[in-house]
Amino acid sequence: FRPVFGCVVSSVLLWLPGLTGVLQNQKTKEQIESLLQDGKHQELRERLCCRLSFGTAGLRSAMGAGFCYINDLTVIQSTQGIYKYLERNFSDFKQRGFVVGYDTRGQVTSNCSSKKLAKLTAAVLLAKDVLVYFFSTYVPTPFVPYAVQQLGAVAGVMITASHNRKEDNGYKVYWENGAQITSPHDKEIIKCIEECVEPWNGSWNENRVDTSPLRQDPLRRICDSYMQDLTKICYHRELNVQSSLKFVHTSFHGVGHDYVQLAFKAFGFQPPIPVPEQKDPDPDFSTVKCPNPEEGESVLELSLRLAEKEGAKVVVATDPDADRLAVAEQQDNGCWKVFTGNELAALFGWWMFSCWKENCSPDADVRNVYMLATTVSSKILRAIALKEGFHFEETLPGFKWIGSRVKNLLDNGKEVLFAFEESIGFMCGTSVLDKDGVSAAVVIAEMATYLQGQGLTLAQKLLDIYETYGYHISKTSYFLCYDPPTIKRIFERLRNFEGPQCYPKCCGAYNILHVRDVTTGYDSSQLNHKSVLPVSRNSQMLTFTFQNGCVATLRTSGTEPKIKYYAEMCALPGLSDRGVLEEELQKLIEALIENFLEPAKNGLTWRSA
Structure with missing residues (x-):
């Protein structure tokens, strides 16, 4: 044109x-x-x-x-x-x-x-x-x-x-x-x-x-078949049928209400309590400023208030097309904990592997088992895999990469239990080779029911997972930028930080050990300096590995005018002080924003994710 x-x-x-x-x-x-x-x-x-x-x-x-x-x-x-x-x-x-x-x-x-x-x-x-x-x-x-x-x-x-x-x-x-x-x-x-x-x-x-x-x-055939296939990842139906735990579900004015109701029925649960103002389709998303459950407690207000009224301890929220899932749980002090995508992945990863161990055949080989995550997501699955003996792989951001790799693994006789991206996208089992909020909602309900029988909450189990496999403290947020030339200028500056083709060696007081640039295919951690991940020239993404163990990534969103940042501190089991990790991570993020993004200079608008 x-x-x-x-x-x-x-x-x-x-x-x-x-x-x-x-x-x-x-x-x-x-x-x-x-x-x-x-x-x-x-x-x-x-x-x-x-x-x-x-x-x-x-x-x-x-x-x-x-x-x-x-x-x-x-x-x-x-x-x-x-x-x-x-x-x-x-x-x-x-x-x-x-x-x-x-x-x-x-x-x-x-x-x-x-x-x-x-x-x-x-x-x-x-x-x-x-x-x-x-x-x-x-x-x-x-x-x-x-x-x-x-x-x-x-x-x-x-x-x-x-x-x-x-x-x-x-x-x-x-x-x-x-x-x-x-x-x-x-x-x-x-x-x-x-x-x-x-x-x-x-x-x-x-x-x-x-x-x-x-x-x-194909509606009836596909819906019936999908619900039947869901039962392949239902491991405690007898507990579900008897459960006294109540759940609230919001579909954010989208498609999810009917299908989540059917999924709960397939698992033997009583139907979750719907948020009446949000259960029916509404293309104007009239009760929320943003129809994205990833935004946290601010967009879950109606769900949380209804849960308090009904005595429900867990809220599950599917986004408008029901491929993503947010989860909140009421704590003993009455406050609500809204789990991040990385925290939910820790729970899902532990659950799917535990259920596999309990139900696998005697001759099953754990070395044939895989879990996957996008490279900007938490490394908690890697830590679980190292301790338990199964395989963990990373892909580029986007479930299109996960789905294609999972299919390849399945075709080669491998068993894939779980995959995720930090933006609350989860794939439990392999019936669907994409993120799926409907299946994730009912799996988290079964997990919460099982843990209640053990005298535990989801939040308590999450801490137990971190204590077993090492704390993984992560923070993700973004800046809005509606000017593509500004975005390009920010990333080109980082590629030529102290001269042509010279990436930063430090970020404020924090020394950088390695830099990976999948936009150009560069990775300083490799002998040939070539990225193992595929080159993705249509998007901007730089990953910095710091000497203190933090890994931070800056990338552009593929769907919205955003520059996203992801940072995570990982610690070995039993050797971490969570408070110290969180403080160190926050300081590093502040240095990253000040030195690399320069929001005041570039006119970026910060939004908390």
Whole structure:
């Protein structure tokens, strides 16, 4: 897309390939006309002269007019590109079919509801005589990768922006292995999209979904099968049936309510108490400023107050597309502890391995067992693996990397028990090769029930895990930055800190032992200075290992305008003073922000995560 606007833009909107598609939607047409009439030529250039690219969670952007936004046309173009790519790679593509799911997002100002965009996705494929498995109602994101595998489809798409703000939407693509696409598929699909930007005949006919004999509704089959498969990771059903422990669940105005209720039933529990104001879909997320349960107690207010009223000790919260899980537990002093993603991973890791040990066959080999985490997540699983004898692996950030690696391990006869990313994304078992808040919610409920029988709470067990495997104290937060050149300047400065191609040797008073830069493929800890992790040039990520044992990472978000930081102090079992570790970690983070991010100079806005 070459710029078509000169220094002066006339009152006539100039033609671009596919631009007529923008005008098919009255709402997006009005946006373009308004920008033109108001003389906002720079914004028109930005909207019309660049295209969405695949990030850590597929295509994701605001809903609205333009090729860098999510709208009818960009979804049609993306699907046409996917069709072209799949046709090249699968001779039986049309017979095996394609899965399409959607969440409950929508926006009146752009007329781009998730359901409508899903129907357009299906219409493109149905027009080319492809079998399409189109869910008849909204579903959790994990249902799409699960369905791809169960139905033997070649690929699938979920229309969702997960926990993003209400103005956003997204297009998440899954490959035949049930994992999100990785390179080179993403790059090749983008090429195919650019080769066929003009909508084909029939691509706009969203009503085809309701009339085509090639459309099948997999909802009942997939939901029943998913709930049945859940019981494979249910280890104490007899305790669940008798449990007196109460749970509150919030679905944050998204898709999770019905499915979490069914999951609890599958495990033998009484249904969790729903937060009435948040259990039904609401694309405006009217009771929360941000529909992201990762934000902690501030967005869990309604859940916590309801739990206190009902005498429930544990709150579980699924994000709007139900692929992530937050957990809070009331402590003896009446206060609530909201667990971080890393803390929950310590609990899940201990639980899944303990259950495996108790239920594995006599000839099972622990050396065949694996757990995984993204590289910016806590190293607690590594510590458990070293002590217990199983394998631990790291991947790049994003569950697309975890899912692909897990599939590879399974294909080679390995057993994967658990995987996670610190942003409250958990994979318990391998029925779904993606993060799954529904299964995680019911697993944490069973864990809490079991621990209650042992006279323990989740928080008490977490301390026991740290005392056994070593304290892992971590802190994660972020700065907002809406100016890409500023972000680039921050990271380029770190790559040329004291001269060309010279990374920092210290951060204030803290000496740096190693630097890893997966954006360029550099890693000073390796003999050849090449990163073991794959190069990821489309994102910024630098990791610093300090002489005091702290590991800190700075990276850009793949879905939001954020610079995130992650830092963790690890100690050997029995040799740690938690207070000292926390104090040291906080000082180092302050030095990291002051010396490397320079928020005052760069205009960054800090937000507590």
